[in-house]
Amino acid sequence: MNTRYSISFPPEKIKKPIISELIRNFSLEINILNADVSSGKTGKLVVEIFGKEQNLLNGLSFLNEEGIFYRQIQKELIVNINDCIACGSCTGVCFSGALKMSETFNVLELNSSLCVLCGICIKACPLQLISLNSNGKIV
Numbered sequence: 001m002n003t004r005y006s007i008s009f010p011p012e013k014i015k016k017p018i019i020s021e022l023i024r025n026f027s028l029e030i031n032i033l034n035a036d037v038s039s040g041k042t043g044k045l046v047v048e049i050f051g052k053e054q055n056l057l058n059g060l061s062f063l064n065e066e067g068i069f070y071r072q073i074q075k076e077l078i079v080n081i082n083d084c085i086a087c088g089s090c091t092g093v094c095f096s097g098a099l100k101m102s103e104t105f106n107v108l109e110l111n112s113s114l115c116v117l118c119g120i121c122i123k124a125c126p127l128q129l130i131s132l133n134s135n136g137k138i139v
């Protein structure tokens with residue numbers, strides 16, 4: 001099972017090794033897609049969690065017990081490739097490498113597994129071809 005979550009840490013929990021406890025105690029694999037953590041403030045992670053369903057449920061219960069807020073990410077990035085003019089504006093701002101131009105520089109390619117759903121590329125597209133939706137559909 002592979003699921004994406006946004007996890008928010010209150011300031012007093014930022015230094016606790018929550019992620020390593022999830023890995024060690026619940027046999028979960030965790031891929032951190034995005035991290036926004038600054039000392040003394042709330043921390044936010046976007047993670048991809050791999051593991052057995054029961055292990056995942058146990059791990060989420062652990063987060064609840066620790067007072068750490070999480071939510072499952074249902075949204076996916078949609079790019080209207082048909083109307084794309086391959087200008088490259090979106091690839092220039094995509095720090096994760098999810099959006100790239102093809103080797104011939106005439107086709108935009110999206111690798112959804114690298115997308116951290118930051119939304120930066122949405123504003124970068126002059127034709128407004130990029131959006132987020134909750135249907136998990138890429139057109």
Ligand code: SF4
Pocket residue numbers: 077093094095096097098099114115116117118119120121122
């Ligand atoms: S939302 Fe856009 S800019 Fe952000 S990681 Fe995904 S493709 Fe890249």
Ligand code: SF4
Pocket residue numbers: 079083084085086087088089090091108124125126127128129130
């Ligand atoms: S910014 Fe818009 S038009 Fe330009 S390559 Fe990206 S999706 Fe295509």
